[in-house]
Amino acid sequence: MGKVNVAIIGGGTVGGGVYQALKKNGRLIASRLGISLSVRSVVVRDLQKTRNVKIAKKLLSTDWKSVVEDPKIHLVIELVGGVRTAKQIVKKALALGKPVVTANKALISEFGEELFALADENNTNLYYEASVAGGIPIIKVLREGLIGNRIPYIYGILNGTCNYILTRMKREGSEFGGVLEDAQRLGYAEAEPSLDVDGIDAMHKAGILGSLAHGFWIPPEQIHVEGIRGISPLDIQFSEQLGYTIKLLATIKPAKKTSDSCAIQISVCPTLVPNHHVLAGVQDVFNAIFIGGDIVGETLYYGRGAGQDATASAVVSDLADAALDLKHDTHNRIPPFVPHSEDGIVAPWEKTVAPFYLRLNVVDRPGTMSKITAILAESNIGISSIIQPEGHEGDMVPLILMVHDASIESMNHAVELIRKLKVVRGIPKVIRVENFED
Numbered sequence: 001m002g003k004v005n006v007a008i009i010g011g012g013t014v015g016g017g018v019y020q021a022l023k024k025n026g027r028l029i030a031s032r033l034g035i036s037l038s039v040r041s042v043v044v045r046d047l048q049k050t051r052n053v054k055i056a057k058k059l060l061s062t063d064w065k066s067v068v069e070d071p072k073i074h075l076v077i078e079l080v081g082g083v084r085t086a087k088q089i090v091k092k093a094l095a096l097g098k099p100v101v102t103a104n105k106a107l108i109s110e111f112g113e114e115l116f117a118l119a120d121e122n123n124t125n126l127y128y129e130a131s132v133a134g135g136i137p138i139i140k141v142l143r144e145g146l147i148g149n150r151i152p153y154i155y156g157i158l159n160g161t162c163n164y165i166l167t168r169m170k171r172e173g174s175e176f177g178g179v180l181e182d183a184q185r186l187g188y189a190e191a192e193p194s195l196d197v198d199g200i201d202a203m204h205k206a207g208i209l210g211s212l213a214h215g216f217w218i219p220p221e222q223i224h225v226e227g228i229r230g231i232s233p234l235d236i237q238f239s240e241q242l243g244y245t246i247k248l249l250a251t252i253k254p255a256k257k258t259s260d261s262c263a264i265q266i267s268v269c270p271t272l273v274p275n276h277h278v279l280a281g282v283q284d285v286f287n288a289i290f291i292g293g294d295i296v297g298e299t300l301y302y303g304r305g306a307g308q309d310a311t312a313s314a315v316v317s318d319l320a321d322a323a324l325d326l327k328h329d330t331h332n333r334i335p336p337f338v339p340h341s342e343d344g345i346v347a348p349w350e351k352t353v354a355p356f357y358l359r360l361n362v363v364d365r366p367g368t369m370s371k372i373t374a375i376l377a378e379s380n381i382g383i384s385s386i387i388q389p390e391g392h393e394g395d396m397v398p399l400i401l402m403v404h405d406a407s408i409e410s411m412n413h414a415v416e417l418i419r420k421l422k423v424v425r426g427i428p429k430v431i432r433v434e435n436f437e438d
């Protein structure tokens with residue numbers, strides 16, 4: 001097979017990028033692979049739409065079904081986004097024995113196991129490098145580069161939009177809402193931003209990474225997720241005073257000894273990261289993933305996690321693998337996912353343990369502190385530091401406590417009691433702290 005005919009289903013941001021990348025580097029790719037990749041069809045919804053990447057008119061179609069069924073098409077790239085139609089497209093192609101490349105993290109995270117089984121039944125493969133961290137080849141890292149390692153921890157900044165917003169809030173002292181509007185104007189955030197700012201996008205990516213690292217598929221509903229809407233400039237400022245930066249961090253590591261020994265903790269939530277840690281320095285739209293291997297030690301991967309060209313680069317890498325597999329008839333050379341941990345489980349979030357940052361709004365009068373510290377002591381929660389910034393007007397002042405390791409359950413219980421104190425006003429703010437010590 002010297003030539004592979006490709007259909008791109010979805011000619012938007014990523015689809016346009018893939019088309020453009022193949023036009024630009026098609027010859028180079030062909031000489032590296034010994035196979036030429038020929039785009040035979042690009043499927044879109046609206047033929048009249050003005051596109052920032054010009055696609056030859058004769059290639060455009062709106063009928064994904066007949067394109068996928070076309071016997072001249074050897075390989076299908078699904079880039080329509082969403083889950084419903086995307087799943088139909090992927091299932092149709094796999095059922096026909098055609099390999100599929102996708103960038104769709106929601107689809108893989110939610111339906112990965114079902115689709116991998118379908119690929120296997122039909123002696124073909126499903127490739128999804130672009131579904132996590134765009135241009136960073138992190139799926140290859142976990143499946144191939146680190147195959148000889150157990151993976152004790154993965155920490156990731158997996159959503160460029162959130163990282164951009166948090167970076168600007170810190171740099172400028174601005175509120176979340178204003179920075180979000182700016183990010184939308186600049187094209188760094190969608191008009192409907194919830195998938196990004198509520199942590200859903202990062203949750204899907206974390207689920208995929210966690211599953212590959214731990215050998216059992218982790219569905220989205222088992223992942224604790226919190227977005228960044230509740231982060232205020234005050235939290236960013238106080239964290240800085242304490243030597244930390246707030247990041248939307250994906251954390252995948254063994255749950256602490258208090259729970260089941262083989263259980264893992266997997267979450268995506270705002271987290272205080274020490275300023276001296278490399279992840280604290282990841283700015284703007286960049287992604288970074290910090291992975292430990294029991295043989296290799298610490299490793300770090302950094303780059304653009306989204307955008308037309310970065311994502312296209314990952315899709316083309318999968319295309320190359322898929323084309324080589326077609327040529328050599330090795331569809332199962334690198335299976336999409338190999339389950340290898342029968343007793344793997346996700347620890348219930350309430351049982352997981354971490355240090356915390358707690359910000360309270362308290363009445364500035366003697367005795368306030370002792371009431372709060374008494375409740376924490378009763379819950380067996382130790383305090384590592386306290387700051388009460390000067391210069392606040394009125395009789396209310398912020399009080400910030402850093403507490404040692406506590407389970408989410410006991411922390412929630414203590415905070416509920418603290419909230420009910422007459423000297424405490426408003427909702428306490430609790431943010432997880434990650435000191436990268438275990």
Ligand SMILES: NC(=O)c1ccc[n+]([C@@H]2O[C@H](COP(=O)([O-])OP(=O)(O)OC[C@H]3O[C@@H](n4cnc5c(N)ncnc54)[C@H](OP(=O)(O)O)[C@@H]3O)[C@@H](O)[C@H]2O)c1
Pocket residue numbers: 009010011012013014015043044045046047049062064079080081082085103104105106130131134305306307308311
């Ligand atoms: N954008 C990124 O930076 C990025 C990064 C990593 C992964 N991804 C993933 O890549 C996928 C595509 O994202 P995107 O940003 O490229 O989306 P997009 O810009 O909205 O493009 C979607 C494309 O699919 C077409 N389409 C949608 N429904 C269709 C249907 N029923 N029939 C035919 N065509 C249909 C649209 O047609 P029209 O053009 O006519 O509307 C458009 O060309 C998603 O799964 C996303 O999560 C994106």
